[in-house]
Amino acid sequence: METTTTIEKSIMVVGIDDSEVSFYALNWALDHFFVPFASNSPFKLVVVHAKPFPVKVIGIAGAGVAEVLPIVEADIKRIAAKVVEKAKEICHNKSVDDVIVEVVEGDARNVLCETVEKHHASILVVGSHGYGAIKRAVLGSVSDYCAHHAHCTVMIVKKPKPKH
Amino acid sequence: METTTFTSERSSEVGDAGEGNMQQQVQAVAEVEKKQMKVMVAIEECEESFNALKWALENLFFFLSSSSAGVAAETELTQNQEHGIVILLHVQQPFQNYIVPVGPIIHATPSMLMSVRKAQEQNSAVLMARALKLCKERQVRAEAMILDGEPKEMICEAAEQIQPTILVVGSRGLGKIKRAFLGSVSDYCAHHANCPILIVKPPK
Numbered sequence: 110m111e112t113t114t115t116i117e118k119s120i121m122v123v124g125i126d127d128s129e130v131s132f133y134a135l136n137w138a139l140d141h142f143f144v145p146f147a148s149n150s151p152f153k154l155v156v157v158h159a160k161p162f163p164v165k166v167i168g169i170a171g172a173g174v175a176e177v178l179p180i181v182e183a184d185i186k187r188i189a190a191k192v193v194e195k196a197k198e199i200c201h202n203k204s205v206d207d208v209i210v211e212v213v214e215g216d217a218r219n220v221l222c223e224t225v226e227k228h229h230a231s232i233l234v235v236g237s238h239g240y241g242a243i244k245r246a247v248l249g250s251v252s253d254y255c256a257h258h259a260h261c262t263v264m265i266v267k268k269p270k271p272k273h
Numbered sequence: 274m275e276t277t278t279f280t281s282e283r284s285s286e287v288g289d290a291g292e293g294n295m296q297q298q299v300q301a302v303a304e305v306e307k308k309q310m311k312v313m314v315a316i317e318e319c320e321e322s323f324n325a326l327k328w329a330l331e332n333l334f335f336f337l338s339s340s341s342a343g344v345a346a347e348t349e350l351t352q353n354q355e356h357g358i359v360i361l362l363h364v365q366q367p368f369q370n371y372i373v374p375v376g377p378i379i380h381a382t383p384s385m386l387m388s389v390r391k392a393q394e395q396n397s398a399v400l401m402a403r404a405l406k407l408c409k410e411r412q413v414r415a416e417a418m419i420l421d422g423e424p425k426e427m428i429c430e431a432a433e434q435i436q437p438t439i440l441v442v443g444s445r446g447l448g449k450i451k452r453a454f455l456g457s458v459s460d461y462c463a464h465h466a467n468c469p470i471l472i473v474k475p476p477k
Binding site: 119137141151231232237252253256259260261262263264265266267269 | 310328332438439444459460463466467468469470471472473474
């Protein structure tokens, strides 16, 4: 049974994948919203990793999908475990131990928005690859989708580009 | 000894006498300086930007609500002030030099331009006053900036120059089609700003 906390904390959801920008975003969020307050942070942290469907990753293949499928699945699971491990380590290093780390299967955009709804989060933090317009159109942008469709405030953390 | 006289001068919490306390004080000051957050909030005439400002004040500067036992009220206030500063940015759109009604093009006379500009400035002043008042209620240091030009470009330019910790914009919550026609400042900023950006949605 969960013990009800006396202080109502607002919930912050941080979306991560295995890219460096998302860990930068996690670090940034921790640095600015959790570290300065010791254990008294006004936010409760939920870290969510979206695991892609194996079938989607393979795409439209011909015959031989059946053989590749278990390999891809194992690979995805491995990556997910690594991501979760790293996230927990980062949180622990900053002395933030009251964290929920979730792994949900599905498309990152939907997973993030659903997690926000599930936890009634007040803020969603995502990293941004900083793609240009064309790359964004082709590869799609999770941060873009979330900024439009999430039901809460969205924070997009960019990695500062080195000045040329 | 020097250390004991130093600690007796300070009025804040008294720990154990000795260098430990002084070091703690120095560290505390350094930490506060490090935590200095520069939050830039884009203010427009719409309700959403004030909503964004309120959200930012409530969630980013919350020393008022969190009561840390044993800390004097004075230090709490200074904590709030030292924690960061809010930069309120308002961009005035330059008035077009001509009015294009259905009929022939009418060039605006200089006096018309002047009066419109004055009205605009008055408008901005009222807007800023309201925003500054909100910040003052929360005991948060605020600075006001008024720029001329296209809102989205100026906001991103200002963000580049000032390098705030976070840029806060409101979002009108437009649908896809409206957004394509009316344009979206928050969209543009999300793509082009060089700093973390916070998009505040209207409460459902």
